[in-house]
Amino acid sequence: MGGWTEGYVGGIDYIRAVYRDWSPAMLCFALTLRGWRPPEALRRGCFTMAEPGCGHGLTSALLAGALPAARFEAMDFNPSHIVGVRRLADDAGLANATFLEESFAEYARREGPMLDVVALHGVWSWVSAENRAVLLDTLRRRLAPGGVVFVSYNALPGTLVHMPLRRLLVERCADGDGPLPDRIARAVEFASRMAAQGGGWFGATDGVVERIEQLRHKSPNYIAHEYLNGDWTAFYHADVARELAAAKLEFAGAAVPMEQLHDLSLSPAQQALAAESQDPAQEETLRDVMTNRSFRRDLFVKGGERLGRAERRMLLGGTRFTLLVAADDLPEVASTPVGRLPFPRALYRPLGEALAERPQSLDALLACPALAAQGEEAVLRALTLLTSLSLAAPIMPEDGLSERQASSDRFNAAVLDRHRFGDTPGQLASALLGAGVPVSRIEALFLLAARLEEEPAAFAWRHLSADGLRLGRDGERFEGDEANRAELDRRHAAFAQRRLPLLKRLGVA
Ligand SMILES: C[S@@+](CC[C@H](N)C(=O)[O-])C[C@H]1O[C@@H](n2cnc3c(N)ncnc32)[C@H](O)[C@@H]1O
Structure with missing residues (x-):
């Protein structure tokens, strides 16, 4: 592969994925929950974000489609990661995103605007100490005061066993x-x-x-x-926190909101032990030891502002949420990384129904008698769980919605068109969420057929069969055009009844 990979695995592309963890509404919710004032630029959706080591760059591309007032710089030294996303950006007419085929060191030499957010997903544990130092230098120079860093890494002690x-x-x-x-x-x-x-x-x-x-x-x-990278380092949280402190960064909390609920994974006695520490980095590390944590998604802030109790309450009260599934698809027991959690119907049914009707703020939800009876803490906790499990999501402000919708529509037209020949990116941009909504290839073909005024099952089958695909159900494969088209007809009826109303509510159909 030549010398450019710097010990990183070469000759094989990374998987294509879109992540929701650092979409602005999610970042704002996670920060507010932990008592940090979310940067105004993030709240309004007009920020500058960088994604070093972006892989195929699909998250940055999707966010750029959903958030036309924000600017994105995504960079990866692997040309086969950058070529495809540049084509997508061209097709979608993205004027607010740049996809650079550069190494971290080349990027560090570049001048550019100050950054409000930097997302480092799948990077910190997988590159050399020299490259982490280069990234740290970029953060030190280019992150704006108040700026936020999302960083994921393999954590200790959980990774030891692997x-x-x-x-x-x-x-x-x-x-x-x-x-x-x-x-x-x-x-x-x-x-x-x-x-x-x-x-x-x-x-x-x-x-x-x-x-x-x-x-x-x-x-x-x-x-x-x-x-298979030459470098593969697992970290104690305290070491990451101390390394990032050199770029004036302070730990701001877990990016996944429910990971801030320590009682989910620790007993009261364990929580008390962690709280004996005076040092937040040590406290977090003690928790990781007690839970044997193996992967972390952390938020850090540069000069972040602490919220007082009343202002935090006010900001949370005004945060609006929507449901990402049909109300009656909310489970009664959810499988989570910390085990199975009951979703009591007395709380989750009225909450699901209210959120499925229209996006609502926490304050508006608490005005509903059935939810008021549950108490504010329980409703906020339920929203924290639902957002972490991709069952609900915080949404962007009303301001700028029509611009976001026009840009998302343009982006989604390009994405849907690609699904004629494959199934990536597999997510559509939602102007409401300022983030992505997953769709399968078949769903995308149904949506495309509607745009083109084609008969959905026949249209989908034409494209699936051209790729040599056949449908299956309950372990059986359908043979022949007629059987496959009949199955697609059946699936389209279910799609039109259950998924389409949801996709419309989220503004992607
Ligand atoms: C594990 S992948 C994660 C990709 C993406 N962030 C994600 O989470 O889907 C790490 C990425 O970092 C890129 N990378 C590794 N070392 C790099 C370097 N020195 N300069 C630029 N990109 C690098 C790789 O090409 C790869 O796409």
Whole structure:
């Protein structure tokens, strides 16, 4: 691959994904919840954001489509990551996003506007200490006062148990020939055969067999970029916090709102132990030790402003939310990273129904008698859980909605058109959310058929069959045009009844 990869895995692209964690409304909610004043530029949607190591750049592209008053700089040194997103940006007429094929070091030498947000997802643990220092320098020079950094990384102590697995994969992939995806598949298969023997590390470590089994279903692209880089460092939160302090950054809280609810994962006695620490970085690290945390998504602020109790309450009260599923699709028990949580009907039913009717602020929700009876703390907690589990979302202010809608429509037209030939980006831009809404390829084809005034099932089948695809249900494959079109007809009826009203409410259909 030549010398440009700087120890990073080469010759294989990363997976294509869109993330919601650093969309402005989510950032504002997470910050306000933790008692930080969200930057005004973020609240109004007219900020400047950078995404170093953006991979295929789809999150920045989608945010640029949804938020035309904001500006985006996304950068990655892998040309095959940048080429596709530049084409998407051209097709969608994105004038507010630049996609740079540059290394972190090249980007650091570039002059540019001050940044309000920097998103570092899947980067910090996977690059060298030298490259982290370069990124830190960029943050020091270019992040505006009040600016926010989103950073994810493999965390300690939870990652410790996975270290032998990474070593095993690195060794086995190096020891063989043929294309990298084949070597990865053979390495995972080998790890699985070793695990089947039990004993040693496999026997002594909970969850290893399951982890290897999960890897069998992951793409080689994910496995390569997660495990096969020359650098792969897991961090204690305290070390990340102390490193970022050199760029005047202070830990502002977990980016995923429910991770701020410590009682979900810690007993009262454990919470009290963590609270004995005077140092917030140490306190957070103690919690990670007690929960054996293996991955973190953190927010840091540069000169962030603390909110008083009353102002925090006022800002939370004015935050508006919408539901991302049909009200009767809210589960009664939710599977979460910290286990199964009950969603009591007395609270979640009126909450779901109110939010499905129209976006509502916390204050407006509390004016509804059934929710007032539950109490403010319970309703806010429910909103915190729902937003973290992608069942609800905070929304952008009314101001600028028509501009956002026009830009989102343009972006979505380009995205839908691509679904004739594939299924990425797999998300549409929502002017309401200022973020993405996932759609399957079939849903995208139905939406495209409606725009083109074509018969939906026949249109979808024409494109799916051109790719050699067939539909299936309950483990059975449909054979022939007629059976597949009939299945698509059935799916379109269900789509029109359940999904379409939701997609319309979110402004993407
Ligand atoms: C694990 S991927 C994460 C991609 C994306 N942020 C995401 O989360 O989907 C890390 C990305 O960083 C890029 N990268 C690694 N080292 C880099 C460097 N020195 N300069 C620029 N990009 C780099 C890789 O090409 C890769 O796309």
